[in-house]
Amino acid sequence: MKKFKRIAALVLSVALVGISLTGCGGPKASSDTAPKASDTLIYAQGAEPRGLDPAMVDDGESAKVMINIYDGLLKYSKDSTKVEPSLAKSWDVSPDGLTYTFHLQEGVKFHDGTDFDADAVKFNIDRQLPPQVTADMAYASFVYGSVKDVQVVDKNTVKVNLTAPSTPFLANLAMVMSAPIISPKALKDNNNNVNQAPVGTGPYKFVNWAKDENIVLVRNDEYWGTKALTKNVIFKFIKDNSARVVALNNGEADMIDGIDATVVKQITDAGNKIFQAPGMNINYMAFNTSKKPFNDPKLRAAISQSINVPEMVKSLYQGYSEPATSVLPTFMEGYDKSIAQVPYDVEAAAKAIKASGLTSVKLMTYTNPRPYNSATGQALAEAVQGYLSKVGVTCTIDSYDWTTYKEKLKAGNYDICFYGWIGDNGDPDNFMYLLAHEDPTMNVALYKNPEFNKLIVKGVETPAGADRIAIYTQLEKMAAADAAWLPISHAETLCxxxxxxxDFYFHMTGVTPFVGVSKK
Incomplete structure (x- = not known):
């Protein structure tokens, strides 16, 4: 309980910080202003962010914090991935689809007091284009892969020129990864990396990051848009699922994520509420296709054939996830219900595996809950280990916390790993491109298929409609035939x-905007 007592003490200290903070540009309140519990929201999540520079991170834990610090040119509506104006109040697209002209909000300031303008937009995009783009900017190709260059027309107008038409381009600009606009001054002052010192134009300002403990934000009282209702937000890191539930039920946290079916009754019996919504995600197992033994698609298919996915999903998620039959969520354009992975057949699997000579594999997984896998990667790996033991394969499991796991993936020292994806923009390219990406922390199967990659490019350039939908259905079929992934489940969002x-909500893109959330 000592941990939770520190949270309560932190609420008061943060409230005091929020009313006296002047370094972020806020007015200083009188010293006798009494902090109130309602001034602070505490959100407990299962893992620590990797960083807070949108160009440098690719994980959901970081995204939940960043959505409150930054704005992009565009944003998504509250209940969908429909694109709405943000720092760009309007835009025009040339008839050939190659030039986007953005008309910017006027008088907007970054948290450090510098001006947001067309030069800032160009600076942010240019850092993620060749020759400036770096290998650790995982989302740069997602968002700006079609960008040729950026032109400043005047202080409040910027043109973005593309090398080819890009149907998902506007949706990409609303992502919380890569697309948000950072203060150029902050980037220059921090050697082009603000992971530890984020400065945006958003409704909250960064105050402090205590490693392994929390991140503290304070309201931006000079925000150009609708101002936040609550003064302070604390993102608290509590890795253990049961400890997060205890924190919620004891009133030491206001909101928590990473819960599963086993704790829903415990939460509601304590008088707390469940946020539940369809999830735009995929939870999957990936084979390392770059080396033996799983550079052989037939062996990959045999291993997949040995796992009873519907049975495993029912056991692990107890009705809060549905078995996945393909990479894409069932409601996304391109999904085809006729597509299926290799069917469960333990006898056929055992025969094929025995013929291959495979007797052992190395599994690598994560220990934290994820929005697409509330049971944790450890539980999922152990379930797979059980199935493979029935076909004569012994599994060793290497488990790491989420931040370490992301780093370990880069080394490729695994036969099978477990991963997932939360859709960023509602477009099928955002899912299927994972199997074409060059970054090993995105394309964890290390899958390389030139024909697949060509079709990915065609899908981006093809206008919305039946022809484009057919391309993504074809990509799904290719992925299923090659069995680089075993899709496992699509999870409901549970908080x-x-x-x-x-007014708390968890957006379908996996972020938690707090601007409209209040506490009585």
């Missing part, structure tokens, strides 16, 4: 919150 919290 919990205290009854005195109003």
């Amino acid at each position: 919990a919150y205290r009854p005195n919290i109003s």
